[in-house]
Amino acid sequence: MRIDIVTIFPEMVEPVVRCSMLARGQQAGVLQIHTVDLRQFTHDRHRTTDDAPFGGGAGMVMKPEPFFEAVEALREQAGWVPARIVVTTPQGRLFNQRMAVEFAQVPHLILLCGHYEGIDERVCQYLATDEVSIGDYVLTGGELPALVIADAVARLVPGVLGNPESLQQDSFVDGLLAPPQYTRPAEYRGYRVPDVLLSGHHAQIARWRRLQRLLRTRERRPDLWQKVQLTPEDLKLLREAEEG
Numbered sequence: 596m597r598i599d600i601v602t603i604f605p606e607m608v609e610p611v612v613r614c615s616m617l618a619r620g621q622q623a624g625v626l627q628i629h630t631v632d633l634r635q636f637t638h639d640r641h642r643t644t645d646d647a648p649f650g651g652g653a654g655m656v657m658k659p660e661p662f663f664e665a666v667e668a669l670r671e672q673a674g675w676v677p678a679r680i681v682v683t684t685p686q687g688r689l690f691n692q693r694m695a696v697e698f699a700q701v702p703h704l705i706l707l708c709g710h711y712e713g714i715d716e717r718v719c720q721y722l723a724t725d726e727v728s729i730g731d732y733v734l735t736g737g738e739l740p741a742l743v744i745a746d747a748v749a750r751l752v753p754g755v756l757g758n759p760e761s762l763q764q765d766s767f768v769d770g771l772l773a774p775p776q777y778t779r780p781a782e783y784r785g786y787r788v789p790d791v792l793l794s795g796h797h798a799q800i801a802r803w804r805r806l807q808r809l810l811r812t813r814e815r816r817p818d819l820w821q822k823v824q825l826t827p828e829d830l831k832l833l834r835e836a837e838e839g
């Protein structure tokens with residue numbers, strides 16, 4: 596998979612994509628991440644990427660031409676394989692695990708980072724396939740959202756994670772949060788790890804984990820809980836937990 600992050604601040608993006616699992620995926624040859632300097636696609640002496648808004652008002656707006664030219668050049672470089680072209684914006688669809696799975700299906704993901712008052716609307720309307728927000732708050736630029744999206748997508752690409760089975764145990768994969776996890780020491784400052792996890796009894800551990808996932812989701816995320824399809828075994832686990 597190829598991910599291109601188009602930005603006027605490549606120095607903000609570059610160190611992050613050279614670390615940890617993103618670096619590992621690139622070394623393994625299953626992932627390419629390119630940080631693309633938007634200014635490469637300007638033609639004036641000052642390499643201008645923004646201008647005053649039509650209609651007046653405060654701030655600057657990012658010009659459409661460099662984005663159109665950057666996306667065309669990147670798609671050509673990638674051989675016009677199917678692509679998702681994502682504008683980062685607080686006005687977009689809220690990013691979630693389902694969207695990460697969708698984006699991980701295409702071979703080419705292009706993430707466009709805005710600044711100032713945002714990007715000229717024609718980029719959103721006629722160039723982008725998606726407008727995505729990472730939450731209901733406003734950041735100064737699209738680099739952090741682009742990195743959030745790239746990271747969530749990259750870890751789904753086969754070969755990026757050392758232990759791909761762990762993907763099946765993640766929060767949101769089947770609509771539930773993940774269970775609590777513990778590691779050594781079994782007791783720390785008097786705080787003990789639940790006995791069942793030390794029992795070596797795999798069936799009991801699996802039942803305990805399932806119950807924790809149900810209880811956590813019900814308590815912390817009523818929005819997810821509403822959509823959970825409880826199995827007869829889940830109902831039994833919850834009943835037993837309530838009866839103590």
Ligand code: SAM
Nearest residue numbers: 683684685709710713728729733734736737740
């Ligand atoms: N004036 C815009 C508005 O109120 O909708 C906000 C522009 S913001 C200051 C500048 C850039 O940061 C945006 O173009 C976008 O790329 C990025 N950005 C800020 N908050 C974001 C969020 N929650 N999700 C995704 N991108 C965001």
